[in-house]
Amino acid sequence: MKQKPLILITNDDGFRAKGINELIKALRGRGELIVFAPDGPRSGMSSAITSLTPLKYDTVLQEDDLTIFSCNGTPVDCVKLAINEVLDREPDLLVSGINHGGNMAICVNYSGTMGAAAEGCIFGIPSIGLSVLDHRPDADFRECCRLGIKVIDDVLAHGLPHGTYLNLNVPVVERVKGLKVCHQADGRWIKEFKRSENASGHPVFWLTGEFRNDDTRADNDMLALDNGFATLVPCKVDVTDYQFLKELRKRTEE
Amino acid sequence: MKQKPLILITNDDGFRAKGINELIKALRGRGELIVFAPDGPRSGMSSAITSLTPLKYDTVLQEDDLTIFSCNGTPVDCVKLAINEVLDREPDLLVSGINHGGNMAICVNYSGTMGAAAEGCIFGIPSIGLSVLDHRPDADFRECCRLGIKVIDDVLAHGLPHGTYLNLNVPVVERVKGLKVCHQADGRWIKEFKRSENASGHPVFWLTGEFRNDDTRADNDMLALDNGFATLVPCKVDVTDYQFLKELRKRTEE
Numbered sequence: 218m219k220q221k222p223l224i225l226i227t228n229d230d231g232f233r234a235k236g237i238n239e240l241i242k243a244l245r246g247r248g249e250l251i252v253f254a255p256d257g258p259r260s261g262m263s264s265a266i267t268s269l270t271p272l273k274y275d276t277v278l279q280e281d282d283l284t285i286f287s288c289n290g291t292p293v294d295c296v297k298l299a300i301n302e303v304l305d306r307e308p309d310l311l312v313s314g315i316n317h318g319g320n321m322a323i324c325v326n327y328s329g330t331m332g333a334a335a336e337g338c339i340f341g342i343p344s345i346g347l348s349v350l351d352h353r354p355d356a357d358f359r360e361c362c363r364l365g366i367k368v369i370d371d372v373l374a375h376g377l378p379h380g381t382y383l384n385l386n387v388p389v390v391e392r393v394k395g396l397k398v399c400h401q402a403d404g405r406w407i408k409e410f411k412r413s414e415n416a417s418g419h420p421v422f423w424l425t426g427e428f429r430n431d432d433t434r435a436d437n438d439m440l441a442l443d444n445g446f447a448t449l450v451p452c453k454v455d456v457t458d459y460q461f462l463k464e465l466r467k468r469t470e471e
Numbered sequence: 472m473k474q475k476p477l478i479l480i481t482n483d484d485g486f487r488a489k490g491i492n493e494l495i496k497a498l499r500g501r502g503e504l505i506v507f508a509p510d511g512p513r514s515g516m517s518s519a520i521t522s523l524t525p526l527k528y529d530t531v532l533q534e535d536d537l538t539i540f541s542c543n544g545t546p547v548d549c550v551k552l553a554i555n556e557v558l559d560r561e562p563d564l565l566v567s568g569i570n571h572g573g574n575m576a577i578c579v580n581y582s583g584t585m586g587a588a589a590e591g592c593i594f595g596i597p598s599i600g601l602s603v604l605d606h607r608p609d610a611d612f613r614e615c616c617r618l619g620i621k622v623i624d625d626v627l628a629h630g631l632p633h634g635t636y637l638n639l640n641v642p643v644v645e646r647v648k649g650l651k652v653c654h655q656a657d658g659r660w661i662k663e664f665k666r667s668e669n670a671s672g673h674p675v676f677w678l679t680g681e682f683r684n685d686d687t688r689a690d691n692d693m694l695a696l697d698n699g700f701a702t703l704v705p706c707k708v709d710v711t712d713y714q715f716l717k718e719l720r721k722r723t724e725e
Contacts, residue, residue, distance in 0.1 A: 258523065260522060260523075261520040261521070261522050262517075263517035263518040263519045263547075263586065264518070264581050265516045265517045265519040265583075266515040266517070266581050266678060267515070267678060268514060268678045271667065271669070271675035272664075272675065272677075273669070273673055273674065273675045273676065293517075294678075297663050297664075297678070298664065298676060302676060323593055323708060325710060326589060326708070326710075327519070327547070332517065335580060339577055339659050371722060371723065375722065377715075378712070378715050381712045381715050396723060396724065397724070398716060398723050400709070400713060400716060401711045405594065408555075409555045410551075410555050410556055412556070413525065415525070421525035421526065422526045422527065422552060422556060423522075423525050423526075449723060450711060451711065451712040452711060452712060453710050453711070453712040454580070455654070455655050456579060456580075456707050457654040457655045457706065457707070458635045458705040461635050462652060462654060465637075465652050465703065465705050468625055468629065469625065469703060470652060
């Protein structure tokens, strides 16, 4: 008999967050679930790794088909440590999330959720990041679970290309208009800081800001989300600009 | 008369590191230099951003054409804060480094040096990351300065495409065989942890490992570095896998 799929679950909001716990509930029965997640919030950690301090982990829960570990590292540390030191076989799937907050457009760059998904992909594991565009601790994850399961079942059945992982985002609506496969929107954050001062009167700056969508193409993820669709973006680990490479070679080597 | 170019310099080893100070020396006379760098080591910070604590910065040095600021944030925080709150005009160039340690292949993913370069690119600024494959505090940066200046002069003269930044790596050799324009090597780190224990006897894990180059293509950066060449890789902010997008759309939407 074929072994049940081993599903590695992580996130960047920590193992206590509602998002990851709703994801765990939705995935029960689909395989052996190993949760290896940060011991607290690690939002905005991107693909950061910890090299100057040691990592450690603890077992939080051990049940049939579900084990939960917490770790003092970043989301990428969690993936590395789980695969290198804890799991006794390679996972069939990595799911990261569900994140409290959207990871569309260039947010994929800053996101710990997506950093973990990229890391799973580097290990050759089909990997998916899930996010809802709602930062609140009690955000509603039902639509994201419904669509996430659809995508997960497809990936378990058909896999993903080498070096490619998926980014699913779900807007705050009762029922999405549908799931659109998109590309990452071109744009950036503006008005990024709120100025304040500390107890000594020294100016300090809190990260905030609003996203400016500069993308005029029809299939950008930000536009689809604004229009009430959930979005699925295939992302690559290889960031080489192959198109510009040839011109750069002419400019540089000759 | 045309204004001197404004060059924003940052790194992930902190403003005191030899690498950034050698870079500053090499760039003196090429424009107005603003250094806005972390107040200490931030290696492996990728594109991490700080949202739960406030950022602050201090002026370290103010001379003709050279100002140095230090900041308590990540490399990407430094770029964001400098551009949003400190500089009075948009930089003509961002240079990140020179990093103590290589950022070839997938290291671009974990690197704070390259996170800062990507961030400059998101702001529309021609951006370059510079690294030497030597972690030692007293590494030799002369070859990297020589080649870096060549690349910087080319970028100041001709710019870079929207959404593309550059990654220069220099191996530990007295004189490189040449500068090769490459793509990012496909591979990953293996044997990533050294197991140890803390004072209470709890197992702890230190990040380490060796890179396994799985890339058989002739133009991968790791191979060129192994053969004594410096490498220049053009990188994209947009990580969408446009090739797989069409197939994914068929699988998902229909």
